[in-house]
Amino acid sequence: MVEEEQRATEEAAAQADGFKAEGNKLLGDKKYQEAVEMYSRAIDLDPDNAVYFSNRSAAYLAVGDARGKALKDAEKCIELRPDWWKGYSRKGAAEHSLQRFDVARATYNEGLKLDPDNQSLLQAIEEAYAAGQEHSKRLREHAKKQERLKQDREAAVKEEEQRKQQEEKEKPNDEDALLAEFMSEVQELEENTNCIKKDGDKEMEEKKNKPPVEFGDSDGQIERLLQPHFKWINLNPFRVLMLDTDATEEDMKQHYRKLSTMVHPDKCRNAKAREAFEEVNKAYNLITQEDRRKTCIRTIENATQKAEKERRLKVKKGIKESEPVDLKDEVEKAVLRAFAENENRRQNLEKREADQRRRGAEQEEKEQEKVVNMFKRERSWAEVDRREHRVGNWRSFQKGGKRRKEMDTHGWKEEKRDDKKFGETDNDAYKKGWK
Numbered sequence: 001m002v003e004e005e006q007r008a009t010e011e012a013a014a015q016a017d018g019f020k021a022e023g024n025k026l027l028g029d030k031k032y033q034e035a036v037e038m039y040s041r042a043i044d045l046d047p048d049n050a051v052y053f054s055n056r057s058a059a060y061l062a063v064g065d066a067r068g069k070a071l072k073d074a075e076k077c078i079e080l081r082p083d084w085w086k087g088y089s090r091k092g093a094a095e096h097s098l099q100r101f102d103v104a105r106a107t108y109n110e111g112l113k114l115d116p117d118n119q120s121l122l123q124a125i126e127e128a129y130a131a132g133q134e135h136s137k138r139l140r141e142h143a144k145k146q147e148r149l150k151q152d153r154e155a156a157v158k159e160e161e162q163r164k165q166q167e168e169k170e171k172p173n174d175e176d177a178l179l180a181e182f183m184s185e186v187q188e189l190e191e192n193t194n195c196i197k198k199d200g201d202k203e204m205e206e207k208k209n210k211p212p213v214e215f216g217d218s219d220g221q222i223e224r225l226l227q228p229h230f231k232w233i234n235l236n237p238f239r240v241l242m243l244d245t246d247a248t249e250e251d252m253k254q255h256y257r258k259l260s261t262m263v264h265p266d267k268c269r270n271a272k273a274r275e276a277f278e279e280v281n282k283a284y285n286l287i288t289q290e291d292r293r294k295t296c297i298r299t300i301e302n303a304t305q306k307a308e309k310e311r312r313l314k315v316k317k318g319i320k321e322s323e324p325v326d327l328k329d330e331v332e333k334a335v336l337r338a339f340a341e342n343e344n345r346r347q348n349l350e351k352r353e354a355d356q357r358r359r360g361a362e363q364e365e366k367e368q369e370k371v372v373n374m375f376k377r378e379r380s381w382a383e384v385d386r387r388e389h390r391v392g393n394w395r396s397f398q399k400g401g402k403r404r405k406e407m408d409t410h411g412w413k414e415e416k417r418d419d420k421k422f423g424e425t426d427n428d429a430y431k432k433g434w435k
Helices: 002-028 032-045 050-063 067-080 085-097 101-114 119-191 202-209 218-225 249-263 273-287 290-316 324-400 429-433
Strands: none
Touching: 002 032, 002 050, 032 050, 050 067, 050 085, 067 085, 085 101, 085 119, 101 119, 101 324, 119 324, 218 249, 218 273, 249 273, 273 290, 290 324
16 A cells, blocks of 8 residues: 555656656747646646746746746745755745845845855846846936926926916006006097098998997996806807907997996996906907907808808798898807807817826826835835844844853963974973983
């Protein structure tokens, strides 16, 4: 019975050696995953063989994404054969790949205690030291870069806050200057009302034949400017200033002066006068910018053409054409809808850009936090390594102890003769020659 068990054990060991040999061949052919499988089969047959764990650790390390498994196999190898330097070499290599450079050096040093002249361990220690220095350098440079970026962002935010504060301080002065300009222009308009010259120009004649614009009173204008959903309705500056798209700059100025005078908070006692005045002022600032004015005109013309085209299609299908006033209402609704769609697209674009900036800032903060944590871990490992080295030296000192020197009463150690040095072992040998 014992012989059968011994024979089965020998057969299992032989089969395990065969798997190991096949794994070594696959490892040499760079078929790392298949080599891992062969070594695993060998370990299943002989789980107490440290060589198999050492070889599988090397194969795991070569795979690239199994460094943790390589470290576990190396630790198992050391557990099985603590007096074999190869296990420490495997463990140090796995720790090196995990960027634990100080810990890897300590592991290599443990292996050197078993084989002090091992060149592969000495070279591995030098490589781990160089890699650790380079890694620490990169971490410091990255940390400095992130710190500069953080300072730049803080400076930009601070500058933006200062700019807004300065604008808030200057805003009342701007309004006072604008009010003075309004009053001056209004007075000039009143003085020159009866001094307008009439010529025979065709354009002036057409304007003369146009019915005058009815501005109404101040309360009516405030109600028109601040009607429900006015934030969307007042996106069309021509509607706010009661102008046609072919209005001249002089027409714009005149309507602006008239409306601003009617709703100015210093002349109108309505509680909503200031808000209505801001709507007029915003529309005038928009319409006086040539590029934005052209964009508004193009939006109005496109919406008008679209509404007229839809009306013609309805008439073509047999639907009776409504009164012109209905067409005018449809055009007005189409224009309002076009401006609202443009504004909605603009807001969505700004929101997406803001979200993108926020995500970028969050990503930068996460990367910075990751680098800082990695740097802290590296420093913690270095401190642990130094502490363990100091504790090990102290334990060795306590184990060996400090020997007390042998002194005489005068504090001098008695010198002993070294017989091997002087050659004579018998101190009375010189007496043999006496007569």
